[in-house]
Amino acid sequence: MKIPMLDLKKRFENYRDEYLSAIENVVSSGRYILGNNVKDLENDLADYCNVKYGVGVANGTDALRIALDALGVKEGDEVITTPFTFAATADVILHTGANVVFVDVDYDTFNIDPKEIKKYITDKTRCIIVVNLFGHAADWDNIKKEIPSNIKIIEDNAQSIGGEYKGKKTGCFGDISTTSFFPTKNLGGMGDGGMIFTDNEEYADICRKLRVHGATKKYYHEYLGYNSRLDELQAGIIKVNFGHLDEWTQKRREIASYYSDRLKDYVKVPIEKEGVKHVYHQYTIKTDKRDELKKHLEEKGVSTAIYYPVPLSNQPLFESAVKGDIKTAERLSREVLSLPVYPELTDSEIEYIVDSIVSFFK
């Protein structure tokens, strides 16, 4: 058997008619940039996340970059974030000229550790970027307790759309929240895309301008902005996928629950904290025998992935960053292994993955 980390071709075949009709609608409309599909998707997703405004942009990285600009982050400021995330979360901070301050994560949830944050707040701290990693919400109540109100919060929700924290969907916990529609995300497109979410009218307004060269109206420019728009074709495709998101999330949760039942005696399985709904963007186990297990699964035809092999704070790009004590992130980099966990997996594939892991430990 050969099991990849993700099978988007299978997804296309499952919903072929829906995709092709969405594509045909856009192509035949003659309107390809900032039309009704983008508007509808902005409204639908803002409603879904229970915030007032959604602003579609070119990708999840731009969403973060534009959010930082809208909050006024600039050279000389400090921005706190986690070293255990995809590089985009932190490289956008470097682009603003602000300094990155890395704070360690919690071993159980992989998310930024609220207890660590206070030690690194200075009078230059302007903003914190908090990630809901792998589909599990960050510890929002405790994070907010640690942060004075002059420090703004960006919630990087690229991996956790549809997730919940204490009865609320993620995507509403930052002053500005962002997501990505990169094809591998829980709500992906067939190309790049991203969105910004906020309840603050002024921030929404600035973000909308920043995505079109800082223009207040066409050809009148107020801010230094970007060309960063979500296009109509992607929005049409993402709308199709949004119609299936909750059913896909449910399937991910069922697979995760089965994995955990069968694997918990052999490895550390992911946890779901009380009040959190995990959406399993990744199903990530921890084991001291990570490298041997990965090799064994490769031989069995099961793809796995290491997210993330080196904490960002230990990478050359972030040499200038302020590094907290990041022992936990370093330990996680040595122990983590993510298994395939997408809705298209068949029962026999799921069974085979589990059997292959159990046979390694026996």
Ligand SMILES: *Cc1c(COP(=O)(O)O)cnc(C)c1O
């Ligand atoms: C994917 C991802 C991003 C970046 O999104 P792109 O659309 O690829 O630019 C940012 N943060 C996290 C945590 C991500 O997983």
